Amino acid sequence: MAFLAKIKSIAAVGIALGLLAGAAQAAPCGDTAAGFEEWKVDFAQQAKAAGVKKKGLAALAGATYATGTIKVDRAVHKAFSGTVESFMQRRGAATIVSKGRSLKKSNAALFNKIENTYGVPPGVLLAIWGMETGFGSYMGKQNTVSAIVTLAFDCRRPAFFYPHAIGALKLVDSGSLTAKSVGAMHGEIGHTQFLPGNVLTYGVGNKNLRDKNTALMSTANFLRGHGWNPGAGYAGNMGAIAGWNSAKVYQQAIARMAESIDNP
Numbered sequence: 001m002a003f004l005a006k007i008k009s010i011a012a013v014g015i016a017l018g019l020l021a022g023a024a025q026a027a028p029c030g031d032t033a034a035g036f037e038e039w040k041v042d043f044a045q046q047a048k049a050a051g052v053k054k055k056g057l058a059a060l061a062g063a064t065y066a067t068g069t070i071k072v073d074r075a076v077h078k079a080f081s082g083t084v085e086s087f088m089q090r091r092g093a094a095t096i097v098s099k100g101r102s103l104k105k106s107n108a109a110l111f112n113k114i115e116n117t118y119g120v121p122p123g124v125l126l127a128i129w130g131m132e133t134g135f136g137s138y139m140g141k142q143n144t145v146s147a148i149v150t151l152a153f154d155c156r157r158p159a160f161f162y163p164h165a166i167g168a169l170k171l172v173d174s175g176s177l178t179a180k181s182v183g184a185m186h187g188e189i190g191h192t193q194f195l196p197g198n199v200l201t202y203g204v205g206n207k208n209l210r211d212k213n214t215a216l217m218s219t220a221n222f223l224r225g226h227g228w229n230p231g232a233g234y235a236g237n238m239g240a241i242a243g244w245n246s247a248k249v250y251q252q253a254i255a256r257m258a259e260s261i262d263n264p
Contacts, residue, residue: 027039027042029154029155029158030154030155031154031155031156033067036065036150040061040063040153043060043152043165044057044060044061046166047060047165047166047169050166052166052169052170052173053173055172055173055179056169056173057169058179059145059168059169059172059177059178059179060145060149060169062145062179063143063146063149063150065153066143066146066147066150068142069142069147069150069151070150070154072185072186073151073185076186080247080249081249082249083249084249084252084253087250088253091253093256093257096126096130096131096257097127097257097261099130099135100123100129100130100135100257101261103135104122104126104261110216111125111216114216114217114220115220117217117220118220118221118223118224118228119224119228119229119230120219120220120228120230121230121258121262122261122262123234123257123259123260123261123262124223124234124237124254124255124258125192125216125219125220126258126261127253127254127255127257127261128192128244128254129191129215129216129219130257131250131253131254131257132188132191132192132193133190133191133192133193136212139182139183139189139190139191139193139210140183140185140188140193141182142182142183142184142187143181144168144182144183144187145168145169145172145177145179145181147184147186147187148164148186148196149165151164151165151186151187152165164195164196164197165196166197167195167197167198167199168196168197170200171196171199174207176203176207176208177189177196189209190208190209190210190211190214190215191209191211191215191216192209192215192216192218192219194209194215194218194219194222198222202218202221202225203218203221204217204221222244223237223240223241223244224240226239226240226242226244227239234255234258234259235255238251238255241254241255
């Protein structure tokens, strides 16, 4: 046993040294624009190995350091501060509920189709849609590729944004995005603000989330993929909502608004 333990220890050291060597070869993250262009060269090789093609790589080459995105990201915790009540007031919950009820009626056929297909009721989709973009009235003006690539470079959460940066470049390859596509400050896309990697996984049809129907069906598909249980009500589906946004006040606000929309 001692011999085996020693062999395992030597193997573990070898693996650790290999990982350290790999880390040393990779371009470091950064807290400012310094080093961003050098990092992109390294990231391009990783993206190519991950299957990104010519158009995606060209979009990466043209990406610029998104100072505005970093500024917003540094203050993101403030957006989800306070009580659920204060958060809902700041985000115009009463207006979201009122318009959500109206849109539920005027788009009844669409929401019936979605619920029959995915088991997700209208209320939660309308609450998310209203919360994220005011029902499509504002989907953002930040360059998507630049935003998400900047966040993959930034030292704060590179591991989280790395797959979304790869996803964005693959969406450029497929034509669902272009190098000039714009969206929210963190690189979210469309009516309900999907991160690019989630578009690849849960987007339906042509994955064009600037199309209302596609965005709502994709959102239902996301919730179902995160464990949505059609018979559990909102209290029993907080885990699926948490998959959409990890902030507790956001989750609770969505559930409350959804309940009000579904049961006026």
